[in-house]
Amino acid sequence: MSIWKYANPTQFMKTSGWMLPLFSVLATVCVATGLIWGFFFTPDDFRQGSTVKIIYLHVPSALMAINGWLMMLVASLIWLIRRHHVSALAAKAAAPLGLVMTVIALLTGAIWGQPMWGTYWAWDPRLTSFLILFLFYLGYIALWQAIETQDVAADLTSVLCLVGSVFALLSRYAVNFWNQGLHQGTSVPVATGGRSISDVFFIPLAISMAGFVFLFIALLLLGTRTEIRARRLKALQNREMRRETSNQQNLHAES
């Protein structure tokens, strides 16, 4: 028993077949609970008023935007090292999800920034690095779309993802050097364990974050299953086409 048995598409389809409904339900329940609790049953912040409530969308989507890229990086490495097709397809399926999460984070941030900072956009390090992440997602997806041979596309996008990760990290810290920040720091620093957010806000936020993780996993499974099915369909079509052409050739030979 090892994790690599899921690299077999048949095994993956079987396992993801029961995991998909499970994670869909979990995602629906958590996102709905987190958002409804957050939007309607938490008090207003003493300074930000009710605008603070957009945090229940903003933080989870930003979380998944970054973790989506990390997941693509791991999947790309697995593809490059062990050449499991499921891994490459999972990376392909993750890219649009990460892109959407990045866009949600940027948009909710802009909507939140307008009343708080008086501007939709500022060239703040965090905002800028998210914009750069957005560009990386765009480039990655465009490269997948542009190359027709699927295996070559998987190879090249994996290399791009690897190199891109290094440069994304570099940009993240380079922009710190470039401009002062307007964005607040994290309220839940994982490294130190401290927390500067009250439980009243934190519990719905945590539920919403878990919900976004489940949502990402569910959509990722769905996307990967679609990609696998699309590839099977293409293989079947190719086989049919070959059979037809060979039949025609046989007819010609007989006549």
Next chain:
Amino acid sequence: MIALLRRDLVLAIRAGGGFGLGLAFFLILCILVPFGVGPNPDLLARIAPGILWVGALLACLLSLDRIFQLDFEDGTLDLLATSPLPLEGVATIKSLAHWLTTGLPLTLGAAPLGQLMNIPQDAVFWLVCGLALGTPALSVIGTFGAALTVGLKRGGLLISLLVLPLYMPTLLFGADAARRGAEGLDATTPLLLMAGISAGCVALLPFATSAALRMNLR
């Protein structure tokens, strides 16, 4: 390797390729910007370092799809891949040839063209230093982008999309060094950081470039 370098340089200069084209683009940009923002000398002086850096970057971008495309189409790249020369070496030489025909002229041309933009005299030194240290990184990163898109029919626009985010740190430090120079501050820190990025790119990216080339030629 020397022969390959010489061949690439001769091709670039004689065959009406990228050589000079980047520089001409740079010149046009430096003429257009004052039309765009108005001839106010103070304003021009303030934005000059940044505009020159962005111009250098775009001029560099312009000639990227030439690096491998012609060689790929006429089969030279296959020959190079099967030659005893390691593909990493080929990638390095290609970047070097690109730098000699684009980065170096841009670096040398930045000082006179900067006068059109009324660039502060203190900034010229830092701008030229920054371009000299930063354009190698631009060429090496660009070669990587060109290797990724070499098999594509219309790779030109895709290259820009792939390469521009990768250019971000270099541009940031380069423009920052020039800006600090213009304000009379010490610009060594961003320059050193950028030199670090350049050195890292030159050392590591040829491996990624050759890997991408192998995948495309397979």
